[in-house]
Amino acid sequence: MKPAQLPPGKSGLPILGETLNFVADPYSFVKKRYQQYGSIFKTNILGRPTVVMVGPEAIEFVLSSHMECFSWREGWPENFKVLLGESLFLQDGEEHRKNRRLMMPALHGPALVNYVATMEDITRVYLKKWKAQQEFTWFYEFKQLTFDIASQLLLGTSNGSESARLSQLFTNLTNGLFTINPLPLPFTTFGKALAARNQILEHLTQVIKQRQQNPTKDAISLLIQSKDEDGNSMSERELIAQAVLLLFAGHETTTSMLTWLCLELARHPEVKERAVKEQMQLASKGALSLEQLGQMPYLEQVLLEIERLHSPVGGGFRGVIKDFEFKGFHVPAGWQLLYSIYVTHSLEEIYPQPEVFDPDRFSPQRQENRQYPFSLIGFGGGPRICIGIAFAKMEMKIIAAHLLRSYDWEILPHQSLATVRVPTNQPKDGLRVRFQPR
Ligand code: HEM
DSSP: OOOOBOOSBOOOBTTTBTHHHHHHOHHHHHHHHHHHHOSEEEEEETTEEEEEEOSHHHHHIIIIITGGGEESTTTSOHHHHHHHOSSGGGOOHHHHHHHHHHHHHHHSTHHHHHHHHHHHHHHHHHHHHHHHHOEEEHHHHHHHHHHHHHIIIIIOOOOHHHHHHHHHHHHHHHHHHTOSOOOOOTTSHHHHHHHHHHHHHHHHHHHHHHHHHSOOSSHHHHHHHOOOTTSOOOOHHHHHHHHHHHHHHTTHHHHHHHHHHHHHHHHOHHHHHHHHHHHHHHHTTOSOOHHHHTSOHHHHHHHHHHHHHTOSOOEEEEEEOSOEEETTEEEOTTOEEEEEHHHHTTOTTTSSSTTSOOGGGGSTTTOGGGSSTTSOOBTBOGGGSOTTHHHHHHHHHHHHHHHHHHEEEEEOSSOOOOEEOSSSOEETTOOEEEEEEO
């Protein structure tokens, strides 16, 4: 039998490979090669031979059926390891399983019920501020709002200026994740990210010490108290690493989706009208409640379409730790793997006219994502699906419901709404709007 061959594709220049093309526009890079080679191809990016996989079948292989071939720790670039530390995102095997179980209660079930009121209270403060301001840039406002929510619920931070300082530190940290020049000097992006990380660690150490003595209802107190089946809990070092991760992952992504949500609603008045109508029917039955959050099928469709068309995360890296074969191609251990969320969401055979914003794709009659499993993967999928998915969806619904029930907004002229994907997926100028009560 003929030995299986490596996937098609090019390795590019010596050392650099095809890194510069990839970093300049990761979406077009993968899309072009997908069209040329299909759902699996090889390249060389970020200093390593890399296999890229696209489409539901390939994604199911990576995220679910052949997970044992892949490592998260060996996959994410070095910057992630240095800046995000020894957190869930970079753990594998038994260590990951244990920590994920310890973290689940802080982000699911009864804990979430306790979070609703805080999410609403903080949202109201911002609505009032926006009403007074009338014109502002939504991306930056959502970043503060979602960070206030994350830091209050996760860390119990109730002081506005402390939250603003931490939020700025996280912006510096995030910028460092995506720089391809990780020189640790004080004036480089990476150096500033490292300095930000140190200040964040100092802050978290203090908070954890306080909560160990006086536990409250915030997520960090739940993490401190959480014990596995053998009675083990997380060490202080582990707690700090997981808290950095939760704060980082807990607001950048929701900021991106909320910004695109408000942009698409302003661009598509007919969609906004239907969403407003759904909210007004619910509002006539009483104030927003946990029960009501489960009765918003149209808003859910709109959010699924935002997840598809404007996924905040473009894809995921893995390290290949066991040789594997896919579609007759052989991939050796030691390679890097990238699975593409953006390009999977843009496949014509799953989503006809993929560039069109159309929430009815997800109506009960059409359900375009149900033809194949792993077609909609904005939150990843399989056993390591985003641990914050329920938290994020609840938060976005609460904010959207308040906006739709009482406010109107229009996009201000003279700004670029072009998509920028790195470090966070956003409209280039951040979406400047005029905002008023309805
Ligand atoms: C719109 C909001 C969000 C989006 C689109 C999103 C997206 C994702 C994606 C795509 C992954 C999987 C990455 C991969 O397979 O390589 C992931 C994992 C993760 N997310 Fe989220 N996320 C969101 C919100 C949140 C929130 C609110 C939190 C925490 C409060 C969070 C915490 C995490 C963590 C800890 C992981 C790693 C899980 C594990 O490996 O077991 N995310 N997220």
